[in-house]
Amino acid sequence: MTGGRNTKWVLLALLFFSTVINYLDRQALSILATTIQADLGMSDLEYARVVQVFLFAYAAAYVMAGRVTDWLGARVALLLFVGWWSLANIATGFVRSAFELGAARFALGLGEPGNYTVGTKVVSEQFPAPQRGLALGLYTAGAMIGATLAPPLIGGIALTYGWRSAFWITGVAGLLWMIAWYLVYPRPARQTATAVTAAATAEAVATPALDTPAAPAPAVSMKGVWGRLARDRTVWALVASRAVADPVWYFYLFWFPKYLGDARGMSLAAIASLAWIVYVAADIGSVGGGLISGRLVKRGMSPVRARLATMIGAACLAPVGMLVALHPPIPAAARAGVRGDVRAPDLPDQPHRDDGRSVPVALHRLGGGAGGLRQCTRRHGLGPGGGPPGRRRQLRPRIRADGVPAPDRGTTGLDRVAESEALQDDVDRSRRTGRGGLSDERHAVQR
Known part of the structure; x- marks a missing residue:
C-alpha cells in the first residue's frame, strides 16, 4: 500500500519525530543519573544494573517486535509501541527505589525497538525502491538528533521543574505524537501485490531524478530461515561489526554524561550545556561516512572497498576517545x-x-x-x-x-x-x- 505523495512524506516526518522522542526518553536517565542516584540513594553498581536491564529487554524485544509489526500492521503496531514506552517513561518519574527504576526501564526497553521495525515496514510500504534509502536515512537521523537534543532539553527541564518532570514531559510528548499518527496514517485497504508494484513503479518513473526502480524481490520461503542465516557469512560479519561498535556507542549514551558529573565535577547545568557535543560528532560521522564512501565509489573504487576504507578510517579515530582521560x-x-x-x-x-x-x-x-x-x-x-x-x-x-x-x-x-x-x-x-x-x-x- 502506498500513500499519496504528500501523505508518505508526512508519515516520514512523523517517523522522524517518533525516533527523536525515542532517544529523548532513552537518554533522560543518563543525563540525570547523578541527580537520580543522589535522590534514590543508588550506587554506581545499581545504576549499571538498571542500564543492563534496559539493554537486555531492548535486545530481546527486537526478536518479537518484527512479528508484532507484521501481525498488527504498521499503523496499530507503532501506536502500541509508542504508547507502551511513553507510559514506561512516565512511570520512571514516579519511582522511589532502584528496583522500581529498573522495572520502569525494563518496560521502556520492551517498547522502544518497535519504532525501528515499524519504520522499516512503513518505508517499504509507502516508498518506491529508489526512494527507500533516502527515506530510511531521513527517519533514522532522528536518533542522532534526539541524542543531541537530550542534554540541553532534559537538563533544562530538570533544572526548572525537577528531574521527575523530565520523564513526565517527554512521556506525554509521545502520547501526543500518537494522536497525529492515528489521524495521518491511511486506513489499510485491500490491494493485490500487482497493484502495489504497479503503483510504486509508476510513481518512481514519474520522478526523473531517481534511478529506474528495482524489480520486486522474489518471494522467499521462511522455512528454515534461521538455519540459512546461521550459515551466511555476511550475517556474521554484520553481527561482528555491531558487537564491536555498539558497546562504544552505548557507553557514550549511558555513561558519558555521568562521567562528566562524577569524574569531571560538572554540575547538571554544565552537563546540559556541553554533553551534546559528542552526539553532534556522531551526527557528522553518520552522514560523513556515507558521503565519503560515495565519493570513493564515484572515483572508481568498488563499493565494498570504499565502505571498508571508510570503516577503517573511523576505527582509527576511535582510540582518540581515550585521550579524554588525559x-x-x-x-x-x-x-x-x-x-x-x-x-x-x-x-x-x-x-x-x-x-x-x-x-x-x-x-x-x-x-x-x-x-x-x-x-x-x-x-x-x-x-x-x-x-x-x-x-x-x-x-x-x-x-x-x-x-x-x-x-x-x-x-x-x-x-x-x-x-x-x-x-x-x-x-x-x-x-x-x-x-x-x-x-x-x-x-x-x-x-
Whole structure:
C-alpha cells in the first residue's frame, strides 16, 4: 500500500519525530543519573544494573517486535509501541527505589525497538525502491538528533521543574505524537501485490531524478530461515561489526554524561550545556561516512572497498576517545584539582557566570582534568569499595564558604586524586625520615 505523495512524506516526518522522542526518553536517565542516584540513594553498581536491564529487554524485544509489526500492521503496531514506552517513561518519574527504576526501564526497553521495525515496514510500504534509502536515512537521523537534543532539553527541564518532570514531559510528548499518527496514517485497504508494484513503479518513473526502480524481490520461503542465516557469512560479519561498535556507542549514551558529573565535577547545568557535543560528532560521522564512501565509489573504487576504507578510517579515530582521560596535563590538573576540592568543594553547586574569570569556573576548568586519574587511583585501592572508608571520609574537609560543614555526598574522582596524592606524600616523607604512618600534618587534618 502506498500513500499519496504528500501523505508518505508526512508519515516520514512523523517517523522522524517518533525516533527523536525515542532517544529523548532513552537518554533522560543518563543525563540525570547523578541527580537520580543522589535522590534514590543508588550506587554506581545499581545504576549499571538498571542500564543492563534496559539493554537486555531492548535486545530481546527486537526478536518479537518484527512479528508484532507484521501481525498488527504498521499503523496499530507503532501506536502500541509508542504508547507502551511513553507510559514506561512516565512511570520512571514516579519511582522511589532502584528496583522500581529498573522495572520502569525494563518496560521502556520492551517498547522502544518497535519504532525501528515499524519504520522499516512503513518505508517499504509507502516508498518506491529508489526512494527507500533516502527515506530510511531521513527517519533514522532522528536518533542522532534526539541524542543531541537530550542534554540541553532534559537538563533544562530538570533544572526548572525537577528531574521527575523530565520523564513526565517527554512521556506525554509521545502520547501526543500518537494522536497525529492515528489521524495521518491511511486506513489499510485491500490491494493485490500487482497493484502495489504497479503503483510504486509508476510513481518512481514519474520522478526523473531517481534511478529506474528495482524489480520486486522474489518471494522467499521462511522455512528454515534461521538455519540459512546461521550459515551466511555476511550475517556474521554484520553481527561482528555491531558487537564491536555498539558497546562504544552505548557507553557514550549511558555513561558519558555521568562521567562528566562524577569524574569531571560538572554540575547538571554544565552537563546540559556541553554533553551534546559528542552526539553532534556522531551526527557528522553518520552522514560523513556515507558521503565519503560515495565519493570513493564515484572515483572508481568498488563499493565494498570504499565502505571498508571508510570503516577503517573511523576505527582509527576511535582510540582518540581515550585521550579524554588525559586532558588537561595530569600533574598540574591533579594539583589544581586537590586545591579546588579542599578550598571550595561545593562551588559547583552554586550558580555562577561562565565568563572565564569567576572562581567556580576556574576551579571547574582546572580541577576537571584530575578526574582522568580515576582508573589510576582505583589500582591504589581508592576506588569504590576499595581502601578504608574511614580514612577516605576523614581526608575530605567539606566546608562551605559560610563555615557550615557540607553534607557528605560520597567520594568523587577529585577526592580520590587528593587522597592518592596525600598518601603518596606520606610514603615519601616516611622514607626520608625513617618513620611510618601518616605525617603530623595529615594527623592534624584527620583530627
